[in-house]
Amino acid sequence: MPPPITLSGVSYTYEKGDRPVLREVDLTIAEGEIVLLTGPSGSGKTTLLTLVGALRAMQSGACTVLGQQLMGATESQRVALRRRIGFIFQQHNLLGFLTARQNVAMALELDPASSEATRLARAGEMLEAVGLADKTESLPGQLSGGQRQRVAVARALAARPGLVLADEPTAALDRQSGQDVVRLLTDLARQRGVPILLVTHDPRILDIADRIVAMEDGKVI
Amino acid sequence: MIAALAARLAWRQLLSNRARLVSAIAGVTFACVLVFMQLGFRAALFESASNLPRALQGELFLINPLTLVMFRPEPVARVRASQVLADPDVALSVPIYLAQTKFRNPDTGRQRTIQLIGFDPEAGAVSFQGLDSLTHALKRIDTIAFDRRSRPEFGPIAARLEQSGPFEVEVGGRAMLIVGAVSLGTSFGADGNAVMTETNFRRIVKERQPSKTDLVAIRLKPGVDAQAVKQRLSAILPPDVTVLTGAELIAWERSYWENGTPIGFIFGFGSLMGLIVGMVIVYQILFSDIATHLKEYATLKAIGYSNHYLRLVVMAAALLLALFGFIPGFLGSTALYSVVAKATLLPLGMEAARALSVFGMIFAMCAIAGLLAMRKLGEANPADMF
Structure with missing residues (x-):
């Protein structure tokens, strides 16, 4: 079984930028591995995450994610790959007009074979797993910041992704709820054997990782 | 899905x-x-x-080709109505006189323009609702039938008829007896209508020459192909008249409002x-x-x-x-x-x-x-x- 993520010689330059934000990056993440990506802002870690997440088109190098080569991939190939990845953002980005359960079910509606009943049941199970069994019918506006981020975790894991990408998931949270959310995420991922690539510069959560990758000036050091 | x-x-x-x-x-x-x-x-x-053309029952009509719209008709020589009788399939032809004149509201004394429609009501070419029972009364001198669907500014004519029977009004400066009401409807060209015989029409519209009518309704014998008769009539009639079917007459009237305004x-x-x-x-x-x-x-x-x-x-x-x-x-x-x-x-x-x-x-x-x-x-x- 090939590793979920393999990058070799990946470079990237923004259209407006004059120098590359990524320079010949090589990185491999193994099955079930939890990797923290740290580094000062501007070091290129977020750009790397968007490339791995197929949110941005590649410029040079090779990057294989869950068996899909992203160099030269079409928009629809990238959209298809994104369905197999769980995303967690700095902000929860839940749809304000949907309940917690409906928000989680949104990640499942992409599978045309599923039925409404199974989707809602699965969403309920996921919310139970993140400790929100009693909040399934609440709107995001009625939840605390930590609870919302836990709904986002449930949404990211609901569709049984092959990979979880997270960008500063604790940034908008206080110390305690930030740690709770990250531990919840890593526990659930470990149970399921899902690899995580997590960008952070929050020193309090460094201990959860199997490996810490530091970046500086567009390079892995 | x-x-x-x-x-x-x-x-x-x-x-x-x-x-x-x-x-x-x-x-x-x-x-x-x-x-x-x-x-x-x-x-x-x-x-x-097209209220008026739709109420007319002819299969074919003669109008002056210069007529744009029926409330402002160009005259048709009355003799054309007789000439079409030469065709063996024509059963009947009825001249219809059209003019607009003043009608004085009997209550307020104010005058408004009314559409006059003059023809022989016994000929059976025109059948406004309510006309049949009035044909005899209309034969008397200086009588008219009033359109009950005229605008209310003409006065409560229909209500008064029901209450107290026929009464006199001033039409075109002449005292006329309203003997009954028919149902026709207003149009953008006419706020109200009055129906009468040719004779009474000419007593109101005195300047009108009897030899000039405005429209001729032609009834055909049963089962006759109107298109064929139209072709024959068009061939023998001089170019001062146009032969139209009923549908064409309605379309003629509509096209003025659609295209001419x-x-x-x-x-x-x-x-x-x-x-x-x-x-x-x-x-x-x-x-x-x-x-x-x-x-x-x-x-x-x-x-x-x-x-x-x-x-x-x-x-x-x-x-x-x-x-x-x-x-x-x-x-x-x-x-x-x-x-x-x-x-x-x-x-x-x-x-x-x-x-x-x-x-x-x-x-x-x-x-x-x-x-x-x-x-x-x-x-x-x-x-x-x-």
């Missing part, structure tokens, strides 16, 4: 902001009522314009304005909905929803607004039609074909607004989410 889920998402999003939803629906309803009224007036105009254009333009206003309102609503949910849309794109799906959501929202705006618009317009019809005596009513075409227009209006608003979706870039 995907479209149904997209529509459900659109519906939930619309419901989440009730105030915005209500104003969007009100905008569509407003456009809907505006278009319904414009198209209703236009149809009523064309319909009422700016009225058709005005109502069409009014409808277009209504649609544009509605489209701008719907566009604004959809646009601000997308703008406020841009982050959520970008998130949906990040987790694997395609651009296509989000376009479906926007289009579904547009079409839901079309549907929920149309329903009150339709009901409101139906009610308005009957109010306006009562006030103007125009034949105004809801018709299935018009309802369907207005629904189509509102649907298209919202769809175009949706297509315009969709361009905003391009700004939802999932790469900016990190």
Whole structure:
């Protein structure tokens, strides 16, 4: 079984930028591995995450994610790959007009074979797993910041992704709820054997990782 | 399946902001009522314009080719009515005299222009509702029958007839006895109608030469092909008359109002304005909905929803607004039609074909607004989410 993520010689330059934000990056993440990506802002870690997440088109190098080569991939190939990845953002980005359960079910509606009943049941199970069994019918506006981020975790894991990408998931949270959310995420991922690539510069959560990758000036050091 | 889920998402999003939803629906309803009224007036105009030709029962008609519209007819030589009798298939030909003159309201004394229609009521070429029982009374000198569907400014004629029987009024400066009421209807060319014999017509319109009539109604023998007779008559008659079938006469009258006046254009333009206003309102609503949910849309794109799906959501929202705006618009317009019809005596009513075409227009209006608003979706870039 090939590793979920393999990058070799990946470079990237923004259209407006004059120098590359990524320079010949090589990185491999193994099955079930939890990797923290740290580094000062501007070091290129977020750009790397968007490339791995197929949110941005590649410029040079090779990057294989869950068996899909992203160099030269079409928009629809990238959209298809994104369905197999769980995303967690700095902000929860839940749809304000949907309940917690409906928000989680949104990640499942992409599978045309599923039925409404199974989707809602699965969403309920996921919310139970993140400790929100009693909040399934609440709107995001009625939840605390930590609870919302836990709904986002449930949404990211609901569709049984092959990979979880997270960008500063604790940034908008206080110390305690930030740690709770990250531990919840890593526990659930470990149970399921899902690899995580997590960008952070929050020193309090460094201990959860199997490996810490530091970046500086567009390079892995 | 995907479209149904997209529509459900659109519906939930619309419901989440009730105030915005209500104003969007009100905008569509407003456009809907505006278009319904414009198209209703236009149809009523064309319909009422042809009230008179539709009440005439001839299979064929002779008119002066210079006649543009029946309330301003060019004369037809009366002798043409006799000449057509030469054709063996013609059973009957009846000259009809048309003129407009003043009618004095018996209560207020104010004068208004009324349409006079003079012909032999016994000939059976014209059958206004209520005329048959009056043919004998109309044979007396200085008598007329009044159109009960004339505008109320002529006075409560029909009510007084029912109350106290025939009474005298002043028509074209002459005292005439109203002996009864018929039912014909107003048009944009005539606010009211009075029906009488040729003789009584000429007693009011004294300057009229008896040799000049305005329209000739021709009745054919049963089972005769009207087109064939029309061809034969056209061949033998001089070019100062045109032979028309009943349908052609109605079309002739309509075409004046449709093409010879700016009225058709005005109502069409009014409808277009209504649609544009509605489209701008719907566009604004959809646009601000997308703008406020841009982050959520970008998130949906990040987790694997395609651009296509989000376009479906926007289009579904547009079409839901079309549907929920149309329903009150339709009901409101139906009610308005009957109010306006009562006030103007125009034949105004809801018709299935018009309802369907207005629904189509509102649907298209919202769809175009949706297509315009969709361009905003391009700004939802999932790469900016990190």
